[in-house]
Amino acid sequence: MNDVKTIKSPDTLRVKRGERQDRIPPGQKLTEKWPVLHHGTVPSIDTESWTFRVFGLVEEEKILSFDEFMALPRVRVFSDIHCVTTWSKLGNLWEGVSTSVIKDLVSVRPEAGFVMVHAWGGFTTNLSLKDFFAEDCLFATEHEGKPLTPEHGWPVRLVVPRLYFWKSAKWVTGVEFIKEDAPGFWESHGYHMHGDPWKEERYSRR
Ligand SMILES: Nc1nc2c(c(=O)[nH]1)N[C@H]1C(S)=C(S)[C@@H](COP(=O)(O)O)O[C@H]1N2
Ligand SMILES: [Mo]
Numbered sequence: 001m002n003d004v005k006t007i008k009s010p011d012t013l014r015v016k017r018g019e020r021q022d023r024i025p026p027g028q029k030l031t032e033k034w035p036v037l038h039h040g041t042v043p044s045i046d047t048e049s050w051t052f053r054v055f056g057l058v059e060e061e062k063i064l065s066f067d068e069f070m071a072l073p074r075v076r077v078f079s080d081i082h083c084v085t086t087w088s089k090l091g092n093l094w095e096g097v098s099t100s101v102i103k104d105l106v107s108v109r110p111e112a113g114f115v116m117v118h119a120w121g122g123f124t125t126n127l128s129l130k131d132f133f134a135e136d137c138l139f140a141t142e143h144e145g146k147p148l149t150p151e152h153g154w155p156v157r158l159v160v161p162r163l164y165f166w167k168s169a170k171w172v173t174g175v176e177f178i179k180e181d182a183p184g185f186w187e188s189h190g191y192h193m194h195g196d197p198w199k200e201e202r203y204s205r206r
Contacts, residue, residue, distance in 0.1 A: 010162075012091070
């Protein structure tokens with residue numbers, strides 16, 4: 001699989017390019033470990049019945065089986081993790097399916113402005129189309145060359161490198177195109193609607 005292209009998330013290059021003083025956003029601390037964080041329990045998912053659904057403001061909704069999802073074009077992304085609970089883990093190599101591949105699967109209607117990403121058990125998170133279709137955003141199936149472990153989102157998790165890690169939904173089941181922004185799970189529980197770590201968009205004052 002050496003033909004898989006690797007994209008470096010822009011945030012990993014800014015210090016080298018003299019665009020930023022630090023690779024660690026304000027108020028964050030480095031960790032070597034990879035903590036496990038989520039609401040509820042780790043699901044036991046059967047890839048035989050797992051599906052990935054693209055729906056909402058699209059011309060025709062699409063449902064993929066696990067095999068169909070795994071046959072989509074692949075990409076590798078090198079990126080940093082910044083969790084709102086203040087830990088950061090630098091230099092992660094992900095592999096999976098770029099969010100841009102969704103554009104080849106469905107025709108997104110022009111009135112769509114945002115997505116709601118859906119995950120197992122009703123978890124959701126909201127993103128603008130710009131954030132969702134960023135070139136370093138992917139549905140990851142591997143981390144450091146190995147399949148994700150169940151607690152880190154196996155079989156498929158979203159990775160949104162430029163935003164706090166709560167946007168990186170684990171156990172993803174689909175993506176819904178919507179017109180206007182609406183809060184997902186953590187966003188309804190006080191987290192920021194956007195979540196840029198460099199602006200410390202941690203919690204919402206709504
Ligand atoms: N399905 C689901 N995905 C989720 C969450 C969750 O509660 N459910 N929590 C988010 C939060 S708050 C964080 S910090 C990261 C943690 O990912 P990790 O356990 O792989 O470190 O997952 C995110 N994705
Ligand atoms: Mo989190």
